[in-house]
Amino acid sequence: MIVQRRAVTAVLAAAALLLTAGCSSDDGGGGPPQGGTTPSGTSAQSSPSGAAAEETPPAEGSVKVVRTVTEGLNSPWGLAALPDGDLLVSSRDEGTITRVDTETGRKSELGEVPGVSPAGEGGLMGLALSPDYASDHMVYAYFTSASDNRIVRMLYDEQKPSGEQLGAPDTIFRGIPKGFIHNGGRIAFGPDKMLYAGTGESGEEGLSQDRESLGGKILRMTPEGEPAPGNPFPDSTVYSYGHRNVQGLAWDGKQRLFAAEFGQDTWDELNAIEPGANYGWPEVEGRSDDSAYRNPIAQWSTDEASPSGIAYAEGSIWMAGLGGERLWRIPLDGTEASADPQSFLEGDYGRLRTVLAADGNKLWLTTSETDGRGSPGEGDDRILELEVS
Template sequence: MGAVGAAAVLGLVVGCSSGGGGDGGASPPAKEPGSPSATAAVRVAGTLTEDLKSPWGVAALPGGDLLVSSRDERTITRVDAKTGEKSLVGEVPGVVPGGEGGLLGLAVRDGWVYAYFTAESDNRIVRMRYGGGSGDRLGAPEVVLSGIPKGNVHNGGRIAFGPDGMLYAGTGERGETGLAQSVGSLGGKILRMTPEGEPAPGNPFPGSVVYSLGHRNVQGLAWDADGRLWAAEFGQNTWDELNLIEPGKNYGWPKVEGRAGVSDFVDPVAQWRTAEASPSGIAYAGDAIWMAGLRGERLWRIPLSGAERSGDPEAFFVEEYGRLRTVLAAGDGRLWLTTSETDTRGTPAPGDDKILRLEVR
């Protein structure tokens, strides 16, 4: 289904803001943040672990245990999915933390741990051998892709393997807005590559890893049951976005922010005022996209099907757990959710940061 069709299915949803959608149409009535849904709800079933420092990326190992990156400490920690016990598996060499940069997204595939991080001169993706057994340590990093523009802000950082076996990465434009519209730059893009970092077969721009352009700062990637790619994106001052990604399409930044109805650009399927979202990680579970909010301090649910009214987004845990960074599907109606109070922008409480165990029903 194309982006326009998906937008129709979702009723051109907007966030719980009275500011309108910027598209000249009336906004559907909004649910109160955190109000219960007639068809779905989510609850915190417990805390898996706590006392994490600047957690950013989370990836599941084949057995279910989690790997968690520390943005500022440059380390990757293994968390037992049953007991919450933490064990350090290694420090990633070459990481240069600063501002929004550091050790960011993680992905796991075929005995490799992939990491997106900010280096001295750029953002890059490396992979390291990891056996996955108790006491195993990370191997030496092997560069998969380098040359992604870095800055104090807008470093992107989310990576994930798609259903096609290719590696996808969301990047930012480091505050240099023109990079988002340049096909020759890796900044402000979604990238698609082989596990070795080569342009993936069928990419829209021959010889390039660029998959889509016109992004400000992509922070979340997830695929639904139909294999469609969704991406969460930081807006500037007006609208944060959830986009349905199609190869070669232009999502408008910096020409437009949010829905504009301009034929050259793809409008977001859903948008929010920046105070309600500042979206980070997203996950697909239960016919919905779940989106963690940093500044918004809430977990958004955006239904993709079913009889819910116009597919309105709804919010859970509003200001209950502080800034929320990453949400990860765990199967069987479960989600993992990380807080992000130790990222220099939060107000850490005892035990921060945490991984929460969620149950969807």
């Protein structure tokens, strides 16, 4: 069922946010829109794994909403798929993790994560399952504490009663700068079984270019939280830098990493990530002629995107838009956009937070109307099942 949104309500909500926050943040601190959607003319170089020829997806794709999986979620943020097909979803503001039966939509709470201190854009955010989940049953979470942003892992014991199934958190990584805005929050295990984390600069722009800071970075670490072997800077978890607020991470079929990033006043970005590369913030926003910085492969005006989660399916990156209230498809040719980005579901379900690849051509998509910046209606928030091409 398509949920009709009221444009007037959305405009009033955006105006109120501008007055209270000083800029239209949508988790990115964006401001007045300028320009339109454009693919980039330049991109990061392909990794060696992408050297072989590959099929380019068609310029035009499609999206079909198969069904609403579940409703009534509060500030859903992170999403992880269990081996049996069920989903784990985090509540940013409640600090809880809930299991969703994808067949029936039934929700059961695992428990509350201790130490979460929600405020502004902070709280319980990204989720990821251990690469060895079948044997260790570990769930990883990124959250804002009273002093920082950190990553913990917890044992998920399905044999215990609902609400008591999370073990004590083991903090594997701490010290990521926190702020009322720009806390990053996405975590994901890559094809190399290393843990990647997107961080924000917490509103302090200078952190992004400081390689000694963990703010405004993509981090790469072992499952124990140590700098991963092969990282570009010695004894550092920093994998790439010069970011503003990264909340989308995904790999394509050639194991190449892509990341979505909130802009400020002009351009939101989709970047192809290379180890050690500098993506420019705050020196540049969007594309530039300065060869010191990597250009995005696609960019959007801030009212069209405010991107959070991304996923890879059917030869394209699929990107959820918060302020843009739509799902973007970016067809790929290696590490370049092969055609203009294409949008779907514009205004149908409101703010879109997280998109996760499922089996075949399926995606899971979460809405984000209850995050304090939306206009929640009956049933919000929800998880949708999509078929894409």
